Amino acid sequence: MARVHNFSAGPAALPRCVLREAQDALLDYAGTGMSVLEMSHRSEAYRAIIEDAEATLRRLLDIPSSYRVLFLQGGATLQFSGIPLNLMRRGRAGYVVSGNFARLAWQEARRYGNAEVLASSEATGFDRIPGLDAVERRAAAGDLDYLYICQNNTIFGTQFRTLPDCADTPLVADVSSCFLSGPLDIERYGLLFAGAQKNAGPAGVTVVIVREDLIADGPARADICPTYLDMRVQAEKGSMYNTPNTFGIYLCGKVFRWIEQTDGLIAMAQRNRAKADLLYRTIDESGLFQGTADVESRSLCNVTFRTCDAETDEAFVSHARERGIEGIKGHRMAGGLRASIYNAVSMDSVSALAACMREFELSRGARSM
Amino acid sequence: MARVHNFSAGPAALPRCVLREAQDALLDYAGTGMSVLEMSHRSEAYRAIIEDAEATLRRLLDIPSSYRVLFLQGGATLQFSGIPLNLMRRGRAGYVVSGNFARLAWQEARRYGNAEVLASSEATGFDRIPGLDAVERRAAAGDLDYLYICQNNTIFGTQFRTLPDCADTPLVADVSSCFLSGPLDIERYGLLFAGAQKNAGPAGVTVVIVREDLIADGPARADICPTYLDMRVQAEKGSMYNTPNTFGIYLCGKVFRWIEQTDGLIAMAQRNRAKADLLYRTIDESGLFQGTADVESRSLCNVTFRTCDAETDEAFVSHARERGIEGIKGHRMAGGLRASIYNAVSMDSVSALAACMREFELSRGARSM
Secondary structure (H helix, E strand, C coil), X not given: CCCCEECXXXXXXXXXXXXXXXXXXXXXCCCCCCCCCCCCCCCHHHHHHHHHHHXXXXXXXXXXXXXXXXXXXXXXXXXXXHHHHHHCCCCEEEEEECCHHHHHHHHHXXXXXXXXXXXXXXXXXXXXXXXXXXXXXXXXXXXXXXXXXXXXXXXXXXXXXXXXXXXXXXXXXXXXXXXXXXXXXXXXXXXXXXXXXXXXXXXXXXXXXXXXXXXXXXXXXCCCCCHHHCHHHHHHCCCCXXXXXXXXXXXXXXXXXXXXHCCXXXXXXXXXXXXXXXXXXXXXXXXXXXXXXXXXXXXXXXXXXXXXXXXXXXXXXXXXXXXXXXXXXXXXXXXXXXXXXXXXCCHHHHHHHHHHHHHHHHHHHHXXX | CCCCEECCCCXXXXXXXXXXXXXXXXXXXXXXXXXXXXXXXXXXXXXXXXXXXXXXXXXXXXXXXXXXXXXXXXXXXXXXXXXXXHHCCCCEEEEEECCHHHHHHHHHHCCCCEEEEEEECHHHCCCCCCCCHHHHHHHXXXXXXXXXXXXXXXXXXXXXXXXXXXXXXXXXXXXXXXXXXXXXXXXXXXXXXXXXXXXXXXXXXXXEEEEHHHHCCXXXXXXXXXXXXXXXXXHHCCCCCCCCCHHHHHHHHHHHHHHHHCCHHHHHHXXXXXXXXXXXXXXXXXXXXXXXXXXXXXXXXEEEEECCCHHHHHHHHHHHHHCCEECCECCCCCCCEEEECCCCCCHHHHHHHHHHHHHHHHHXXXXXC
């Protein structure tokens, strides 16, 4: 079948050239006579793969040498536990609850210490990034082990436009759905982490970037922290305390290279901005479609919107599918519609969706106005 | 390059027909217009994949409906923590320490309760499965939450020939390196688990098969158990509490189908027995090579052996490599040589290795006799 326009929230579209390269590596990796899937993680050939993935990521994001890069398993979700187990040394952390995954992270942290909600937008259905004044004041007090945010909220289509000023409190950020969509100032963070299955690769790899001093003494809760989640151990072992997701890391490395070869993260951010602008403009000019996120909090990665009612939303999903557009049903928690426009989603795909929206609106004109 | 004979201990050889099928799915899965890597784990197409993987595994192993099958991440290692966190309800479990991974599992369990070593072969360098009389007496006493074994010891080349009689104490077994090498009597176990990267698929998937009543009340240590490791939650969510390793599970399903299409586990066990017999016969008839495991404990999956000294071991590794034979260096803990002869390693490959051993011995004849 012809390649569809894939707006899935993750696992999501991957660059076609990366998929083609992976195809070749699936039977014979670089003349080794075996598949990249069959190679010992201790082999020289594989060591070169994981080292290149890390080196490329370091170049892309300009990661200082004082930060460690880990390639782990278990998704961002497992790090919801790993973060407090490693970092909650004084037993107190602050959470900004801006969506479902931030809430889950907060609930997980409550098992291991005093996890305070410093700001929340739950009351307005997570339609915005909450105000951060109180958060910043609390961070400045200096008694928190870390301040936690989810930088882009995949389900609700909101995104931090600026990072909170944390003074000396380490900022911990789940960047899963905005990772590598543009440059990041790594030194603003104590720890940032991302499930790869949005912009960085396939499902099954979690990238953790952590300031070394935060993990140098081992986990805060060494008494109960599973060794797999011990970030010092994983850093010392080069993410190979046990067998890593070898193929997943291979593929992430290829995606990192692709970003580099397509002019890096500044160019990527410009393309992503243009894609988001087109969709939001289409929504704002429409008499049928409306955005669901507060305008000031709109995400550049996940565009959430809806029509007049659930039935029409569903009709639009079918209409789009008939035109080769997939993955635009909203998350079951939010309803409505969502287009995830990650790096590998081309402007062509976004234009096709925008045209499809206008066409659908015209076809429904009389009823919806 | 021509396909090598791959004796890697894991990640390891995969069936060539499975790799070819995966190649096709990498650009367009079954006419969906997207890669299997790009599909939402919530999509209908992916649901069919994970359901087929589980159903095929259930047929292969004749898994009773009272057992749940989970596809998780983090390797067997993460389950070293997950098992005590879920099952140590009375705070007491027994461990048979027959190798490095059994020891690691025991060390991990000690964080969460009283983990007793009931038998160990550490004193003899893990060259055998320890005697089980005391273990069985202790299990019969009925005060253990579970009895833990590592059924096949990848590094030291030993394997349980019979399972201990545990009376009513649930048997928990790490079967990573013997999983799907032959039939298993699932009802002998309370829980069994395996890293997939030996016989079942790629690195990055852990298969857990657990008797439902053992997890029905939630984790023993619900106060500190990361939700990711909560087996009741993972069972309720069909291994999708969060995004699973979608491609890894897809590939496992293809391997399960391959086993079924090549006449199932009884036939597989016969082929594996013939492969192991050939290698052990070659070793036993040799004046240069010698087996390192006690004869009664020899593994049918990982054949460990050595020559007269480390230098000659190394020379043999080079000699073999020149003949397209890879992955036969012993684990750094055990030294010497090792041939992992998992399902996808053909009798042709094993014959090539045996011939290579005889040839090497002849070439060294005068010196080694």
